[in-house]
Amino acid sequence: MRPETRPGHDAERRRVVGRVLDSGPFALRLEAPGFPAHAPGQFAMLQLDPGLERVDPLLPRPMAVYRREGDALEFRFRPVGRGTRIMGSLAPGEAVAVVGPLGRGFRLPEGAALLVGGGTGIASLYELARDSSGPLRVALGAATQAELLGLEDFRALDCELSVSTEDGSAGRKGRVTDGLGIRPGESVYACGPNGMLRAVAALAEEARAPCSVSLESTMACGFGICLGCVVPVRDGFRYLCTQGPVLDAGELCWEDLP
Amino acid sequence: MTPDLSTELAGIPLRNPVLLASGTAGYGTEMLPFVQLEQLGGLVAKSLTLEPRTGNPPPRIAETPAGMLNAISLENVGVDAFLADKLPALPPHATLIASCFGTEPGLYARVCERLDAADGLAGIEINASCPHVKSGGIEFGQDPASLSELIRACRPATELPLLVKLSPNVTSIAEMARVCEGEGADGICLINAVQALMVDPETRRPVLANGLGGLSGPAILPIALRMVYQAAQAVSLPICGIGGIRSAADAVAFLLCGATAIQVGTANYANPSAAVEIRDGLADYCRRHGIAAVSELIGALRV
Ligand SMILES: Cc1cc2nc3c(=O)[nH]c(=O)nc-3n(C[C@H](O)[C@H](O)[C@H](O)COP(=O)(O)OP(=O)(O)OC[C@H]3O[C@@H](n4cnc5c(N)ncnc54)[C@H](O)[C@@H]3O)c2cc1C
Ligand SMILES: Cc1cc2nc3c(=O)[nH]c(=O)nc-3n(C[C@H](O)[C@H](O)[C@H](O)COP(=O)(O)O)c2cc1C
Ligand code: FES
Numbered sequence: 001m002r003p004e005t006r007p008g009h010d011a012e013r014r015r016v017v018g019r020v021l022d023s024g025p026f027a028l029r030l031e032a033p034g035f036p037a038h039a040p041g042q043f044a045m046l047q048l049d050p051g052l053e054r055v056d057p058l059l060p061r062p063m064a065v066y067r068r069e070g071d072a073l074e075f076r077f078r079p080v081g082r083g084t085r086i087m088g089s090l091a092p093g094e095a096v097a098v099v100g101p102l103g104r105g106f107r108l109p110e111g112a113a114l115l116v117g118g119g120t121g122i123a124s125l126y127e128l129a130r131d132s133s134g135p136l137r138v139a140l141g142a143a144t145q146a147e148l149l150g151l152e153d154f155r156a157l158d159c160e161l162s163v164s165t166e167d168g169s170a171g172r173k174g175r176v177t178d179g180l181g182i183r184p185g186e187s188v189y190a191c192g193p194n195g196m197l198r199a200v201a202a203l204a205e206e207a208r209a210p211c212s213v214s215l216e217s218t219m220a221c222g223f224g225i226c227l228g229c230v231v232p233v234r235d236g237f238r239y240l241c242t243q244g245p246v247l248d249a250g251e252l253c254w255e256d257l258p
Numbered sequence: 259m260t261p262d263l264s265t266e267l268a269g270i271p272l273r274n275p276v277l278l279a280s281g282t283a284g285y286g287t288e289m290l291p292f293v294q295l296e297q298l299g300g301l302v303a304k305s306l307t308l309e310p311r312t313g314n315p316p317p318r319i320a321e322t323p324a325g326m327l328n329a330i331s332l333e334n335v336g337v338d339a340f341l342a343d344k345l346p347a348l349p350p351h352a353t354l355i356a357s358c359f360g361t362e363p364g365l366y367a368r369v370c371e372r373l374d375a376a377d378g379l380a381g382i383e384i385n386a387s388c389p390h391v392k393s394g395g396i397e398f399g400q401d402p403a404s405l406s407e408l409i410r411a412c413r414p415a416t417e418l419p420l421l422v423k424l425s426p427n428v429t430s431i432a433e434m435a436r437v438c439e440g441e442g443a444d445g446i447c448l449i450n451a452v453q454a455l456m457v458d459p460e461t462r463r464p465v466l467a468n469g470l471g472g473l474s475g476p477a478i479l480p481i482a483l484r485m486v487y488q489a490a491q492a493v494s495l496p497i498c499g500i501g502g503i504r505s506a507a508d509a510v511a512f513l514l515c516g517a518t519a520i521q522v523g524t525a526n527y528a529n530p531s532a533a534v535e536i537r538d539g540l541a542d543y544c545r546r547h548g549i550a551a552v553s554e555l556i557g558a559l560r561v
Contacts, residue, residue, distance in 0.1 A: 013291050015531055052504045052528055055324045055476050059528055220319050220326060221527040225284040227330045228319030
């Protein structure tokens with residue numbers, strides 16, 4: 001493992017004040033010219049109040065870059081609190097500051113890959129799926145159909161796609177990890193709630209498959225100055241914003257994660 | 259007319275009164291994509307201990323109304339790694355102040371000695387006020403006798419300008435400021451974070467793993483202004499004002515209350531270019547008010 005060669009390390013990062021192209025309860029697109037090139041799995045900090053006038057919320061919010069097309073940056077989310085609700089109700093033309101790209105993303109698979117996305121974690125996986133060149137399986141799960149972020153985009157990819165929802169409103173009824181098997185030679189990539197990641201990591205360990213997981217933590221800065229975003233690993237802590245969000249499943253102390 | 263933004267803090271000449279606060283700008287290198295450090299008054303780097311130090315388990319931070327709570331617990335690379343790896347990576351013309359911390363006065367003094375021997379530092383700030391790290395049950399900045407013992411240990415350890423960063427968690431800030439003046443400090447910086455607690459009613463637990471934390475951000479600005487004002491009334495030491503500053507208007511308020519310079523903290527997280535915008539805003543303020551030199555604002559509160 002040479003984490004220092006992961007995509008995103010030492011990459012150029014900037015603060016760009018973008019303009020809202022469109023915004024809805026599950027998606028935000030910004031025109032953000034000058035935002036540097038990013039790698040799949042990297043994220044940005046979104047400051048919804050660039051002039052720091054309202055300070056409610058005060059801190060920017062970490063969001064995976066779902067997709068970039070030209071100068072348009074796209075984010076996918078679920079309204080869970082003040083920040084994500086504001087993100088989903090912005091008017092076109094409003095200013096949003098984006099700091100990024102941040103963190104170390106996914107290393108593109110060299111052979112067959114299995115991508116497992118749960119809930120908002122799906123948003124971190126789309127570009128990885130799109131840019132993978134080997135045989136690809138994608139398993140997506142969410143609570144309801146509406147929360148299967150970007151399902152239509154995954155459908156358009158050349159991959160073996162399976163879908164599940166907890167309420168059965170789309171795909172199989174149940175959890176994304178139910179009956180999930182890892183095929184020989186597959187590398188595993190996962191993003192979602194910690195419970196799901198724990199289950200995927202256990203399956204990967206059993207199958208002796210390499211497994212990269214993208215985690216979440218509370219973040220104030222997103223680029224290594226607050227030291228607030230640590231997650232427990234075998235030999236101490238990792239800063240999720242600069243050493244993650246993608247980590248090797250084997251190095252995490254799963255029992256100490258919330 | 260280009261207003262003169264230069265000022266001087268405890269014998270340290272500053273290009274302008276805007277510095278980055280300790281613990282909110284890393285070791286400086288992390289800020290380089292967003293600010294040119296040599297365009298600011300200066301940088302106070304993350305507090306350093308003699309040995310590298312690991313902080314608290316997560317959650318370490320939480321957002322609060324107009325602020326945030328933190329209990330990082332002074333995690334840092336240690337003074338030697340700072341001098342070997344971090345300091346040389348910073349732009350040569352930036353004004354750099356190191357911050358030091360220890361669990362007893364002798365350990366503070368040894369950090370000061372190492373820093374004193376290094377090239378490229380303009381001064382030392384002693385962090386006498388971390389609200390969630392305790393030594394012997396009390397922080398140095400909360401007890402006049404301990405504070406005086408601490409400064410007495412550090413003062414002979416360095417010839418660099420010595421700034422003392424004070425805690426807001428005291429009954430009389432004037433008394434603490436007088437202790438600093440009496441012990442030969444060159445300046446005081448205030449405030450550090452305000453001791454605070456957040457509770458999650460669902461789990462019935464404190465939000466932070468550490469329990470207590472330090473409150474920072476716009477929420478504490480009026481407390482900080484009051485304390486800077488009171489300290490300025492009590493001593494003639496130069497004062498660096500800190501606490502919730504996010505705009506040039508905030509910075510002006512601190513200068514009016516008697517601060518010679520200010521530090522931007524939590525606002526760096528919200529906008530890593532905030533300090534540059536504040537500096538530009540100060541120049542605009544001076545132009546708008548026909549002020550030739552920003553130093554005219556120091557202590558000019560109309561009461
Ligand atoms: C690297 C990284 C990438 C991320 N990418 C995405 C992404 O692409 N899409 C996305 O939707 N989210 C993503 N997140 C999570 C997202 O940052 C948080 O959901 C967001 O900060 C919540 O802000 P808020 O103001 O809406 O909620 P807050 O007001 O901060 O919180 C409101 C309530 O929601 C709870 N809450 C917070 N986060 C979550 C969550 N993730 N799920 C459920 N409840 C939560 C809080 O505990 C609180 O009770 C990412 C996080 C990280 C660290
Ligand atoms: C996450 C965090 C870490 C901090 N670390 C330090 C530190 O190492 N040393 C120090 O003297 N102050 C530290 N501080 C305090 C700040 O320098 C500043 O005094 C305080 O946050 C108030 O200013 P603000 O409201 O502008 O943030 C820290 C503050 C925060 C939020
Ligand atoms: S979020 Fe601030 S250091 Fe990671």
